[in-house]
Amino acid sequence: MTIEDIIKPENLVYKKPDLMNDRPMHYCPGCSHGVVHKLIGEVLEEMDVVEDTIGITPVGCAVFAYNYLDIDWEEAAHGRAPAMAVAIKRLRPNKLVFTYQGDGDLAAIGTAETIHACNRGDSITIIFVNNGIYGMTGGQMAPTTLEGMKTATCPYGRNVKLNGYPLKITNLLKELDGTCYVTRQSVHTAAAVRKAKKAIRKAFENNLNQKGVSVVEIVSTCNSGWKMTPDQSNKWMEENMFPAYPLGDLKDTTI
Amino acid sequence: MSEEIKLMKGNEAIAHAAIRCGCDGYFGYPITPQSEVLETLMEVEPWKTTGMNVLQAESEVAAINMVYGGAGTGKKVMTSSSSPGVSLKQEGVSYLAGAELPALIVNVMRGGPGLGTIQPSQADYFQTVKGGGHGDYKLIALAPASVQEMADFVGLAFDLAFKYRNPAIILADGVIGQMMEKVVLPPFKARRTDEEIVKECPWAAVGKPKNRERNVITSLELDPAVMEERNIHLQEKYKTIEANEVRYEEIQCEDAEYLLVAFGSSARICQKAVEVARAQGIKVGLLRPITLWPFPSKIIAKYADQVKAMLSVELNAGQMVEDVRLAVNGKVKVEHFGRLGGIVYTPDEIIEAMKTKIM
């Protein structure tokens, strides 16, 4: 059998969504961001809503998401994506408006915008990639950094006396009346990826059905920032991140 | 139809003019002395008539980023605030300029620094025309001197903002915002349809159809060579604006031996000072910059060949005077007269300052 005999359309079991272009990604190998991008691309394609979708990229490693997914984008100032999304949704209510944010972006500098957007209840979607660290700026402490976890700005481990407690922001967002769907997912195994995709689809459907704010937190790895191999990162995440940020739906008012 | 003359505050005129000029959205946060803009909009409820959105944001930071988001989809959007709030907006303003988005910001200035005072001031001149936020950028800056101009400049600012894909600012002060005057409101202009927006703003992020590349609103570029190109492009655009959009008013300047330079509420008081001084036999004129950027440097340079001296009259410690001096380039004496902290000068004080400083 030659290679040509194997590479045939009918043998295709896996492909990247057409929305995802061929530009080389700047993400570190093993990073969760790329997988989350792919899921967003797949869901938008399957829902056939590209013409009505406006994405907002954060300041963080995902700032360049607009280079990889062929949809219309706006690039926010650090933390302000939810404010932008609210305005866009008000001005263009039939659009699918989503933000893509890291933990520093969403839960530190942008906390006010996050909370008020979630409280106002405009039908936007927030994809929240929580890797417990500031990936882009070189691995400093994030609001979600775990107690004892080492970063460039807590080199001896996060000390709650010095730095306060890890912020479980999603738990807080679920309490707000404007959110309709708040869920915590991950993308470190094939099964987790499938679940995360379902959650993103549901969040996007809520968006178009004007149900309120949907928040999909993806508990993620940042192997570069964590200074681990991708494989070690996944294990470390399961052992340390999941107990602090347990996976599953936190709220669903749409059922 | 005969003109409809109304009596209202400058801040109210801003709100009514916004609705009438086809504005799609206003995002603001209360602060004295400009809160009547948001209050008026909430009372009129334009979403029931023209479809204009009005939203009280959680902060000025959120408000300017709402403007940024909306402007990125080609909508005609604005915000208003006063000095401390405008300071908070500066990062967003820089992003608007960097991403070349049209938008309107209104600053009804109060005295500073810090929380300062709610009384009028013109101390945000530097912030408005020299940057305010980070990076090499310019705002098209209009300085109204009457309630009528508050109304007229909303439409004008939007027109210029869209013409050049650049944020515009109306720099008013507590006097112009709060005083009541007769005003003829502009006629109603329909909001643009989504099709019209796509035509006018092919760059807008509205959802990608199959027949074009994705639109990305961003000011980010990591390749320094490309970033320099972008900056050069901005600077070229600013030169075009400087060549085409300078606006000013000359009052009794033809035979003037002395020239007052003043904008906004100061120009109104200077106009009275000119009248009183002329009755005393002093040949003085007033040049009122209407655009603070682009600054009317050429006409000021022309008067440097005619007058003996100039006095820049501003409610601050001496800001615009620097631009007057740059225009005059040492040809004649240029001095500054100001009051600070919310105190407003009288025409007599201005004449006295003229006599002691430049005569």
Ligand SMILES: Cc1ncc(C[n+]2csc(CCOP(=O)(O)OP(=O)(O)O)c2C)c(N)n1
């Ligand atoms: C106003 C402002 N402050 C700080 C920064 C620097 N900065 C860029 S990204 C970032 C943190 C991003 O971390 P996170 O949101 O967790 O995203 P990640 O890179 O981990 O995906 C910071 C502090 C900035 N760009 N703008």
Ligand code: SF4
């Ligand atoms: S630094 Fe971390 S978050 Fe950023 S691309 Fe690398 S692994 Fe991903």
Ligand SMILES: [Mg+2]
């Ligand atoms: Mg992070």
